[in-house]
Amino acid sequence: MKILGISSFYHDAAAALLIDGLPVAAVQEERLSRRKNDAGFPVRAIEWCLGQAALEPQELDAVIFYERPALKFDRVLMTLLRGFPHSWRAFPKAMNNMLGEKLWVRGVIAAQLAVSARRVHFTDHHLSHAAAAFLTAPTESAAILTADGVGEWATLTLGRGRKKAGGATTIDLMREVRFPHSLGLFYSAFTAYLGFKVNEGEYKVMGLAAYGKPRWAREMRRILQRTDDGAFALDLAYFDYHRAVDAAYSKAFIDLFGPPRDHFEPIDLSTALGQHYADIAASAQLVLEEVIVDIATSLHRETGLADLCFGGGVALNGVANARILREAGFDRLFVPSAPGDAGCALGAALWADRILFDRPHRDCPDHPFWGPAVVSDDLARLAAEDGFPFARLSAAERIDQVVEAIASGEIVGWMEGATEFGPRALGHRSILADPGNAAMRAWLNRDIKFRESFRPFAPVVPADQAETYFELPPGGARLGRFMSGVFPVRPQWRGKLAAVTHVDGTARVQVLDRGMAPGLHALLIAYGQRRGMPILLNTSFNLAGDPIVTSVAEGYSTFRRAGMDMLVADDVMVRRQRARQEHVLEEVA
Amino acid sequence: MYPVHWLVWIDPHRRARKLLQFAEVEADGARDLFRAAEVVQDPILRRRFFAHARDEVRHASLFRTRGLALRRRLDRPGPDHVLGDGLLPGERGFDRLNVEAESMSALLAFIHLSERAASHSFAAYGAVLGHDPETRAVIQQIARDEEGHMRYSRVELSRVAPGQANRALWASRLRRLWRAYVRTALVMADMIARLILTLLYFLLLPPFALLARRAARKEPPGWHICNACRNDRTGGQY
Amino acid sequence: MIGRKGRLRRQLIIVGSAPGTIVDLVRGMWRSPGGRRWMIPLVIFLCSVGVILTLAAGVEALAPFIYSIF
Known part of the structure; x- marks a missing residue:
C-alpha cells in the first residue's frame, strides 16, 4: 500500500511517502524551495518523494493530511466569536485565510495531484504528532505526550500506545488541554516579546535562558496557572493571540514585564536591560519545565509504563526534555528527529497505514535520513x-x-x-x-x-x-x-x-x-x-x-x-x- | 517626483524605516542571487551572480548600519512598516523572483530592469538628501553599484541570448507591467474582501457571539476528553 | 511527475470539492458533543463567501471584479 502524508499551510510544510508500512522518503518543503519554514503546499517535496519510488500521484492508494481542516475552522470561528467585538481586526484576515484556501484542503490536494478526492483522508493534528513519536520509536508500549502551539483544538494531549511487529497498533489519546490554553503559545509569546520570530526563535529563548536567573518565576506562575485537575490554564488577560492577528501578548503583559525588546538591537548581556531579558527567558523556561515535568510525572504514575514518546513543537525544548527524563520516572524518552509539524507528514502516513487501514505494524528504521x-x-x-x-x-x-x-x-x-x-x-x-x-x-x-x-x-x-x-x-x-x-x-x-x-x-x-x-x-x-x-x-x-x-x-x-x-x-x-x-x-x- | 521624494526623505522616522526596509530587500535579493548561482549551469554566470549577491549582502549591511544609526536618534522609532511601503518599482528588489522557473535570458532581463529601476530610484533619493550627507553617501555608493549590475546583466544577456536580448527585455518589461497590475488588483481585492468581511462581522456575528460566550462558560479550563477519540477511524475533515 | 494545471482550473477543482467539505463540516457540528448546532447557519453562509474568495484567488487579475457578486 502506498500512502503519502502531507503537512502544510501553517509552518514547516513537508511530505512523506510510506510503501507497505515503511517510510521510503520524507522531506521538508523548505529544503527544496530554499525558503525557511516554507508553509506552502509542498509540491516540490511531494514530487521528490514520489520520484524516489518512481510513482505517479494516481498510483497512490491514499493521501493523508496531518490535521482536520473543518475542525480547525470550527476552532478559529469559535475563537473569533468569543472574542467579539475585540476580534474585529482578526476576523477578515482569519476568514480570508481559512476560506480562501485552508478549509478546502481536500480540493487543493485533489487539484494539485490530480487524485480522486475520495482518496484524500485526514487525521487529528495531535494524533499525527503522537504517531510520529510513537510509531517511529523502538518500543512496543509507551505513554504518549504531545504539546505544541495549537492543532485543531488541542494544544497538549496525553495518551498511550501499543504496537507489535506484525500485529495491530493502538494509539489512545486519553485527554487534552484545549486552545487558548497552550504551553507552546505561552513560550511563543515570550519569543515574540524577546524580539525573535515566532516558530523560529524559540531555540534562541532557550539559549538565552541559560544566561539569566528565574527572577520572574512568580509572575510567570501567575499567568501560567495550574488547574485543580493537574492541567494548566493561561491568564488570557496577558495574551492577545486569541483575538489579534499580529500580537502574541497584551498590554497587561507589557505592564508586568516591561517594554519588549527592540528586535533591531542586539542583546547586550553586560547591560541591565540585556540581563532583564535573559531573566525573563530563564523564568519562562523554568515555568514551562515545571508544568511539563509535572504532567509527564502524573502520566507515568497513571500508565505505569517505562517509555514515553514525546511529540509536538515543545519537544524541541532539549532542556525540558532532559528534565522529563531525569524527574518524571520514565526509563526512556523518545523524541523523533522531526517532532514539529513537518514530522506530522510522516506521523499521519504511519497512522493511516496502521490504524485507518488497519495494517500490521512494521518497525521503522531508527534513523532520520529520508x-x-x-x-x-x-x-x-x-x-x-x-x-x-x-x-x-x-x-x-x-x-x-x-x-x-x-x-x-x-x-x-x-x-x-x-x-x-x-x-x-x-x-x-x-x-x-x-x-x-x-x-x-x-x-x-x-x-x-x-x-x-x-x-x-x-x-x-x-x-x-x-x-x-x-x-x-x-x-x-x-x-x-x-x-x-x-x-x-x-x-x-x-x-x-x-x-x-x-x-x-x-x-x-x-x-x-x-x-x-x-x-x-x-x-x-x-x-x-x-x-x-x-x-x-x-x-x-x-x-x-x-x-x-x-x-x-x-x-x-x-x-x-x-x-x-x-x-x-x-x-x-x-x-x-x-x-x-x-x-x-x-x-x- | 522631486517634491514627493523630498517629503518622504525629510522625515527622520521615515528615513530610518526606509533604510531598514531597503536592507531587508537587499538581503532577500542576495538570497535570490545566491540561489541563481546555485542553479545556473554556466560558470561565468555563476561567478557573476555570486559577485552580485555579495554586493547585495554588502548593501544590506550598509543600509542596516545607517538605518540603525538614524533610528537610535529617535525617541519613538514607530512601526517597522506602514501602508504604501515598497510600492515604487526600485524598492522591491527582485520581487519574489522564482529563480528555478526562469530561463537564463528572462532572469538576466529581469535583473537588468530591476537594477535599472533601483539605480534611478537611488539617484533620485540621493538628490534630495542634501540635509543628510551620510545617508546620501550610502545611497550614492549603492546607486553606483546598481549601475554596475545593470551593465553586467545587459552584457551577459547579449552573451547568453545573442540577437534576442531586446526581445527578452521587452518581454520582461511587459511582465513587470502585468505584475504591477496584478499586485494592484490583489491589493484592491484584499481591501474589498476585508471591507465585506468586516461588515459581515458587525452585522451577522453579534447573536452568534452571544451563543459562543455562553458555550465558552460551559467549558472550564483543564483536561478535556480527547477530540481524537471521537472519530479517529473515519479520516474525515471534522 | 505532478502535472501542472492552470491556476483557474485548480481553483475550479477546489470549488467543486467545496460542497463535500461543507457537508463534512455541518455533519461534524451537528454531531459535535460540544453543542455546535447553532453555528451551522453561520458556517454555511461563511463557506459560501469562501467559495467566492476561492474563485477570486483563481483569477487574481480579475479578483476585484469578482467581488461585484456581492
Whole structure:
C-alpha cells in the first residue's frame, strides 16, 4: 500500500511517502524551495518523494493530511466569536485565510495531484504528532505526550500506545488541554516579546535562558496557572493571540514585564536591560519545565509504563526534555528527529497505514535520513569550473584530511548521503569544527553563521564514549540520538570542550550510534585518536535565515559565502584558497 | 517626483524605516542571487551572480548600519512598516523572483530592469538628501553599484541570448507591467474582501457571539476528553 | 511527475470539492458533543463567501471584479 502524508499551510510544510508500512522518503518543503519554514503546499517535496519510488500521484492508494481542516475552522470561528467585538481586526484576515484556501484542503490536494478526492483522508493534528513519536520509536508500549502551539483544538494531549511487529497498533489519546490554553503559545509569546520570530526563535529563548536567573518565576506562575485537575490554564488577560492577528501578548503583559525588546538591537548581556531579558527567558523556561515535568510525572504514575514518546513543537525544548527524563520516572524518552509539524507528514502516513487501514505494524528504521542524497560529482564539476582545488578521496584519506583540518583549527562543511528529516543536522549536513577552541564559538556565530553571540553550539560524540564527557541520566543516550536533550558537560572536560559548553555548563549533545552515520562515527574515532577526545562541534550546514543545505550546489554556495576552509561531499573534497578566490571575485565584480 | 521624494526623505522616522526596509530587500535579493548561482549551469554566470549577491549582502549591511544609526536618534522609532511601503518599482528588489522557473535570458532581463529601476530610484533619493550627507553617501555608493549590475546583466544577456536580448527585455518589461497590475488588483481585492468581511462581522456575528460566550462558560479550563477519540477511524475533515 | 494545471482550473477543482467539505463540516457540528448546532447557519453562509474568495484567488487579475457578486 502506498500512502503519502502531507503537512502544510501553517509552518514547516513537508511530505512523506510510506510503501507497505515503511517510510521510503520524507522531506521538508523548505529544503527544496530554499525558503525557511516554507508553509506552502509542498509540491516540490511531494514530487521528490514520489520520484524516489518512481510513482505517479494516481498510483497512490491514499493521501493523508496531518490535521482536520473543518475542525480547525470550527476552532478559529469559535475563537473569533468569543472574542467579539475585540476580534474585529482578526476576523477578515482569519476568514480570508481559512476560506480562501485552508478549509478546502481536500480540493487543493485533489487539484494539485490530480487524485480522486475520495482518496484524500485526514487525521487529528495531535494524533499525527503522537504517531510520529510513537510509531517511529523502538518500543512496543509507551505513554504518549504531545504539546505544541495549537492543532485543531488541542494544544497538549496525553495518551498511550501499543504496537507489535506484525500485529495491530493502538494509539489512545486519553485527554487534552484545549486552545487558548497552550504551553507552546505561552513560550511563543515570550519569543515574540524577546524580539525573535515566532516558530523560529524559540531555540534562541532557550539559549538565552541559560544566561539569566528565574527572577520572574512568580509572575510567570501567575499567568501560567495550574488547574485543580493537574492541567494548566493561561491568564488570557496577558495574551492577545486569541483575538489579534499580529500580537502574541497584551498590554497587561507589557505592564508586568516591561517594554519588549527592540528586535533591531542586539542583546547586550553586560547591560541591565540585556540581563532583564535573559531573566525573563530563564523564568519562562523554568515555568514551562515545571508544568511539563509535572504532567509527564502524573502520566507515568497513571500508565505505569517505562517509555514515553514525546511529540509536538515543545519537544524541541532539549532542556525540558532532559528534565522529563531525569524527574518524571520514565526509563526512556523518545523524541523523533522531526517532532514539529513537518514530522506530522510522516506521523499521519504511519497512522493511516496502521490504524485507518488497519495494517500490521512494521518497525521503522531508527534513523532520520529520508531526504535527497548527495551527488558528489556535482561538487567536482563546480570546483573544477571555478578553479578550486578538489580531490576524490578514499574513505580513509577523507577522514585523515578532515581530522587534520579540524585539528588545525579549520572549519569543515560535511555532506554525506541523504538529508535529515527534521530541524537538526545529525551528521549528514553539518558544519564541523574543533570543540575545544573557545574562540571558535564566537567566530562561528559572528563570521560563519552570522547569528547572535549568545547561541550555543552542539557537540557530537560516539555513543560508547558519551558518558565519559557528559552527565547522561539513564536513557540519556537515547534522548541524545536525535540531539533532543541538553545535559551537563562533566566539569573536568568543560575547559577542553569550551566551544560546545554553554554558559551554564551544559551541551545539547548528539550521541552517535555507529550504525546511524558510520562515516561521521569513523571521523569521531579518528579525531579522538588524534586529539584525545572523540568529540566534534556539530552545527547545521546553513547560514542565518537559510534552510539547511540539501544539494551539493547549495553546500558549495554556503561554503563560499561563509568563508569555510573545507567542503566534503561524500568522496569529493574541496579546499579554500583564499588568495585565489578573492582574485576570482575581484575579476568579476 | 522631486517634491514627493523630498517629503518622504525629510522625515527622520521615515528615513530610518526606509533604510531598514531597503536592507531587508537587499538581503532577500542576495538570497535570490545566491540561489541563481546555485542553479545556473554556466560558470561565468555563476561567478557573476555570486559577485552580485555579495554586493547585495554588502548593501544590506550598509543600509542596516545607517538605518540603525538614524533610528537610535529617535525617541519613538514607530512601526517597522506602514501602508504604501515598497510600492515604487526600485524598492522591491527582485520581487519574489522564482529563480528555478526562469530561463537564463528572462532572469538576466529581469535583473537588468530591476537594477535599472533601483539605480534611478537611488539617484533620485540621493538628490534630495542634501540635509543628510551620510545617508546620501550610502545611497550614492549603492546607486553606483546598481549601475554596475545593470551593465553586467545587459552584457551577459547579449552573451547568453545573442540577437534576442531586446526581445527578452521587452518581454520582461511587459511582465513587470502585468505584475504591477496584478499586485494592484490583489491589493484592491484584499481591501474589498476585508471591507465585506468586516461588515459581515458587525452585522451577522453579534447573536452568534452571544451563543459562543455562553458555550465558552460551559467549558472550564483543564483536561478535556480527547477530540481524537471521537472519530479517529473515519479520516474525515471534522 | 505532478502535472501542472492552470491556476483557474485548480481553483475550479477546489470549488467543486467545496460542497463535500461543507457537508463534512455541518455533519461534524451537528454531531459535535460540544453543542455546535447553532453555528451551522453561520458556517454555511461563511463557506459560501469562501467559495467566492476561492474563485477570486483563481483569477487574481480579475479578483476585484469578482467581488461585484456581492
